[in-house]
Amino acid sequence: MPKDTGIGASPKRREDVRFLTGKGRYTDDINLMGQAHVVFLRSDVAHGRITSIDTSAAEAMEGVIRVFTGKDFAEVGGIPCGWQITSIDGSVMQEPKHPVLADGKVRHVGDPIAAVVAETRDQAKDACEAIEVDIESLPAVIDMKAAVKPDAPKVHDDLTSNLCYDWGFVQENKDAVDRAISEAAHVTTLELVNNRLIANPMEPRVAVGDYTSHDDHSTLYTTSQNPHVIRLLMGAFVLGIPEHKLRVVAPDVGGGFGTKIFHYAEEAFCTFAAKALERPVKWTSSRSEAFMSDAHGRDHVTKIELALDAEHNFTALRTETYANMGAYLSTFAPSVPTWLHGTLMAGNYKTPLIYVNVKAVFTNTVPVDAYRGAGRPEATFQLERVVDKAARELGVDPVELRRKNFITEFPYATPVAVEYDTGDYNATMDKLLELIDRDGFPARRAESEARGKLRGLGINSYIEACGIAPSHLVGQLGARAGLYESATVRVNATGGLVVMTGSHSHGQGHETSFPQVVADMIGIPEDQIEIVHGDTANTPMGMGTYGSRSLAVGGSAIYRATEKIIAKAKKIAAHLMEASDQDIELKDGRFTVAGTDKSVAWGDVTLAAYVPHNYPLEEIEPGLEETAFYDPNNFTYPSGAYACEVEVDPETGKVEVLAFAAADDFGNVVNPMIVEGQVHGGLAQGIGQALLENCAYDADGQLLSASYMDYAMPRAHDFPMFTVDSSCQTPCTHNPLGVKGCGEAGAIGSPPSVVNAVIDALASGGHEVGHIDMPLTPPRVWHAMHGGTPNQGAAQPAAHSEETTHDRSVAGAATNV
Amino acid sequence: MYDFELVRPTNLQEAIEALQAEDAQALGGGQTLLPTMKARLAMADRLVALSGIAEIKGICTDDNGRICIGGGTTHAAVQSGCAETFPALASLAGRIGDPAVRNRGTIGGSLANNDPSACYPAAALACNATIVTQNREIPADEYFLGMFTTALEEGEIVTEVKFPVPQAAHYEKFIQPASRFPLVAVFVARYADGVRVAVTGASSDGVFRWGEAEAALSADFSEDAARGLTAPDAGGMISDLHGDGAYRAHLVKVMCARAVKACL
Numbered sequence A: 001m002p003k004d005t006g007i008g009a010s011p012k013r014r015e016d017v018r019f020l021t022g023k024g025r026y027t028d029d030i031n032l033m034g035q036a037h038v039v040f041l042r043s044d045v046a047h048g049r050i051t052s053i054d055t056s057a058a059e060a061m062e063g064v065i066r067v068f069t070g071k072d073f074a075e076v077g078g079i080p081c082g083w084q085i086t087s088i089d090g091s092v093m094q095e096p097k098h099p100v101l102a103d104g105k106v107r108h109v110g111d112p113i114a115a116v117v118a119e120t121r122d123q124a125k126d127a128c129e130a131i132e133v134d135i136e137s138l139p140a141v142i143d144m145k146a147a148v149k150p151d152a153p154k155v156h157d158d159l160t161s162n163l164c165y166d167w168g169f170v171q172e173n174k175d176a177v178d179r180a181i182s183e184a185a186h187v188t189t190l191e192l193v194n195n196r197l198i199a200n201p202m203e204p205r206v207a208v209g210d211y212t213s214h215d216d217h218s219t220l221y222t223t224s225q226n227p228h229v230i231r232l233l234m235g236a237f238v239l240g241i242p243e244h245k246l247r248v249v250a251p252d253v254g255g256g257f258g259t260k261i262f263h264y265a266e267e268a269f270c271t272f273a274a275k276a277l278e279r280p281v282k283w284t285s286s287r288s289e290a291f292m293s294d295a296h297g298r299d300h301v302t303k304i305e306l307a308l309d310a311e312h313n314f315t316a317l318r319t320e321t322y323a324n325m326g327a328y329l330s331t332f333a334p335s336v337p338t339w340l341h342g343t344l345m346a347g348n349y350k351t352p353l354i355y356v357n358v359k360a361v362f363t364n365t366v367p368v369d370a371y372r373g374a375g376r377p378e379a380t381f382q383l384e385r386v387v388d389k390a391a392r393e394l395g396v397d398p399v400e401l402r403r404k405n406f407i408t409e410f411p412y413a414t415p416v417a418v419e420y421d422t423g424d425y426n427a428t429m430d431k432l433l434e435l436i437d438r439d440g441f442p443a444r445r446a447e448s449e450a451r452g453k454l455r456g457l458g459i460n461s462y463i464e465a466c467g468i469a470p471s472h473l474v475g476q477l478g479a480r481a482g483l484y485e486s487a488t489v490r491v492n493a494t495g496g497l498v499v500m501t502g503s504h505s506h507g508q509g510h511e512t513s514f515p516q517v518v519a520d521m522i523g524i525p526e527d528q529i530e531i532v533h534g535d536t537a538n539t540p541m542g543m544g545t546y547g548s549r550s551l552a553v554g555g556s557a558i559y560r561a562t563e564k565i566i567a568k569a570k571k572i573a574a575h576l577m578e579a580s581d582q583d584i585e586l587k588d589g590r591f592t593v594a595g596t597d598k599s600v601a602w603g604d605v606t607l608a609a610y611v612p613h614n615y616p617l618e619e620i621e622p623g624l625e626e627t628a629f630y631d632p633n634n635f636t637y638p639s640g641a642y643a644c645e646v647e648v649d650p651e652t653g654k655v656e657v658l659a660f661a662a663a664d665d666f667g668n669v670v671n672p673m674i675v676e677g678q679v680h681g682g683l684a685q686g687i688g689q690a691l692l693e694n695c696a697y698d699a700d701g702q703l704l705s706a707s708y709m710d711y712a713m714p715r716a717h718d719f720p721m722f723t724v725d726s727s728c729q730t731p732c733t734h735n736p737l738g739v740k741g742c743g744e745a746g747a748i749g750s751p752p753s754v755v756n757a758v759i760d761a762l763a764s765g766g767h768e769v770g771h772i773d774m775p776l777t778p779p780r781v782w783h784a785m786h787g788g789t790p791n792q793g794a795a796q797p798a799a800h801s802e803e804t805t806h807d808r809s810v811a812g813a814a815t816n817v
Numbered sequence B: 001m002y003d004f005e006l007v008r009p010t011n012l013q014e015a016i017e018a019l020q021a022e023d024a025q026a027l028g029g030g031q032t033l034l035p036t037m038k039a040r041l042a043m044a045d046r047l048v049a050l051s052g053i054a055e056i057k058g059i060c061t062d063d064n065g066r067i068c069i070g071g072g073t074t075h076a077a078v079q080s081g082c083a084e085t086f087p088a089l090a091s092l093a094g095r096i097g098d099p100a101v102r103n104r105g106t107i108g109g110s111l112a113n114n115d116p117s118a119c120y121p122a123a124a125l126a127c128n129a130t131i132v133t134q135n136r137e138i139p140a141d142e143y144f145l146g147m148f149t150t151a152l153e154e155g156e157i158v159t160e161v162k163f164p165v166p167q168a169a170h171y172e173k174f175i176q177p178a179s180r181f182p183l184v185a186v187f188v189a190r191y192a193d194g195v196r197v198a199v200t201g202a203s204s205d206g207v208f209r210w211g212e213a214e215a216a217l218s219a220d221f222s223e224d225a226a227r228g229l230t231a232p233d234a235g236g237m238i239s240d241l242h243g244d245g246a247y248r249a250h251l252v253k254v255m256c257a258r259a260v261k262a263c264l
């Protein structure tokens, strides 16, 4: 019988009632008295020197309150970066200034040059068009390998080159890895691109700055995954506002996927301008602005080499990756290709020797940072592709090759600095083969062939590191923040309680799953528990939501705070029943004295805590409120096996996904329905990356996929029904809930299954194609089948082209008769 | 969006007069015009909404058996209204955009806009439909003058489109994955006196008739005949993010063969 309450039950998401009835309260729903609107003038060239800005005409226009340019921010700090990487030679990474508004140069299409604050948004837009800016165009650097050549134009004049850092990991292993590869029985080599993506949350970013002069307080309402982090970064590094004078509120947020973790210039601008003008200032991103100002994701170009001995044991792995940072360092950008990527290169395998080299490069493109999975999808993709290619080259079963090399004993210390606590990769693989009915595949393939179609099955494993992160460890790795999480549990006199959490929910369903944990521990109904999040004024300092950390880290903080509550409540109950607190048991919301029939209800105890007439005041304080900060002592390691079955139309190259199965090990599961939903969403984004999504720039740095006319978002009808299973469970050994995290798995594990499946389908039709770069669009697949050059070449960050659908339509409509 | 004046005439004559003003533009379903205006990429001093004019809406059959569709008829109305009488056209209309687009967008707007990737131009050209305005009747063969260009003059309104109904017809559409407009689509129409084949999405000159295919299929209306064709020259084909010219040229041939197969 499935449970209907507590841990393991699947109550419907309580927050959905307000979302589905249009009652969500998003940042754009916040309109303050006297509010003004800002519109940013953004660069339409990728690289240029600003020779003059004339704002006089704009300032004279109706409704305009003030026009800001870079010089207004001379006294203000740059947008900071939260992570520092050290290069092989011991030098720290190059860290350019990221001004709120461009000072002297523009460095990507979309870089803000000036900002008009006006009474209405339309007036601000009109005035923006009246600003006269002269920009001397400079050659743009887009291609990463060209960007690091000695004569390349520099994105930042004051840096020595466009190389941010050159990271080697683990450097001490390098010689041994080189030797093992040169002595190997077989080496499989693969060059590939991990395509640049745009997160595209349904809600674009919004910021509302407010300032009250009577108490000198600033407030920022913003679409953020982590309001405390924004308060710290913006207050301390940009605007110089102490945290006790600054409140950051992230109300309902309509999806983040990583891109709302970071501190953005627009947030600092609105907070700054609100104080300067003593009026609330609001910015609402248009969808077009989102394409050119939200941090992008992925964009790696990698060469990977896998060495095997004669028995097909993996003996060494070596990678060289170029990682695009874009024009500036976004908040966590340097950590993504390094600590979130290099540490995962062992995957599920006991490869003894691994060396990872990452060159992070500045280019004239939008900054790149974490996007669902962040580094781990890049690691999984290259590893699971190269293993599949090796199996093909050696003529062995790809599943058997994986099984042969699986790690089977835990804990397992990898050669890339992490220790996996638990896992059972054969179990998830067994489950997967059953879900996808691998034995029935030859018959299904024959049936497709009879219809003139090529059918392929792609299978892979994955592992990721979640529950981010042990503070002492990430501190050594260059993080400039701690990564604990916090919770305050405030019990009311009548027994209901409020959990104030530092985690932030923007689609994850925390308001439903967190109460399940507390309800389970105390034995009261879930509707007695309210979750409060997203406001620095009423939640303890927390680090927010990303990296599949909320339940593993935030949930553990809630668990610890609730333990403290229960311990104190037992003391009160012991007093009421005149027993020793050692003998008190709590079950189903009642305290009993072991071995007696004495009992008091939860509500009797909570009332006593606040009406302490009969109360041990000499031993404990009145009230029932506890806070816990939980800092994990390791990452968690969700893992699993995924399979994708596709049909390729050989005439057009079109790929159809016929089936997708996922067997995940997330440890313990609190709400199976929410977990399934998270996996579905991740799969949609992962399969979307593999088949549809592509953020493309041309050689001049113009963003080609600048609207939904050219950026292909997946839709429901692009997918089959997913088969998702999380019954294989090896609970995490080091957090109190035994949970591992499920938010990113789908996006991490699925791209290689799709590509493996297409390569398999093509091979069945006699087309031996080594690799096709994502997205596997019909023309790319078709060209690959016909011996064309499907790969965009390792040096190309994205597809190049002269024009876009959007340009064409726009040009036409504007000149329409 | 820049400010503009909205005029809502209730009959054709008022609309014609309202369009005489300087910088006035017709507003059909607004599914192309309004997004462009919102992005401030198009502007007009005055929009003349055609949606309130009953006389340019609706579907009927004339004495010559032609299906006559009012210029202000929505894609959804064509989808349901032609389901029995001209299923190939109904199916084309039913695959444009999504329900919201189909309930607003109009056949007149689509033909006036002549997007190189639009669906209706392929049907109109393959059927040599007659495009009717307040001033004249224009055969489709003389109407499409290249990407976003038509024979319409300033102030001219598409009031009606008359389709001779083919013996067999099919519209084969291969979508561009982002916009879901055709990457390449082919409309094949078979009449007693021959076969016409119109291609959209492929050429940088907009919709065109594929002469070689028409000749071959008029002689032998079979899938084999279509498959025996050489793909059209890739030279004039659109090359963009979603497919190069060679791929589009190849698709023209494949879509044509599939359309023929569906006709049989």
Ligand SMILES: Cc1cc2nc3c(=O)[nH]c(=O)nc-3n(C[C@H](O)[C@H](O)[C@H](O)COP(=O)(O)OP(=O)(O)OC[C@H]3O[C@@H](n4cnc5c(N)ncnc54)[C@H](O)[C@@H]3O)c2cc1C
Pocket (backbone or CB within 6 Å): A816, A817, B025, B026, B027, B028, B029, B030, B031, B032, B033, B034, B050, B071, B072, B095, B096, B097, B098, B101, B104, B105, B106, B107, B108, B109, B110, B112, B113, B115, B117, B118, B119, B120, B156, B157, B158, B159, B179, B180, B181, B182
């Ligand atoms: C999401 C989306 C998906 C779409 N997918 C497709 C697709 O797959 N295939 C496809 O073909 N189209 C597609 N479209 C376009 C859609 O079909 C439009 O409705 C059509 O192109 C324009 O028709 P409209 O009535 O909306 O015209 P409007 O946008 O109102 O006007 C377009 C132009 O035509 C002029 N005009 C309008 N009506 C008349 C008239 N009666 N006489 C003279 N001039 C007129 C206007 O002045 C304007 O210049 C899509 C649109 C959207 C928003």
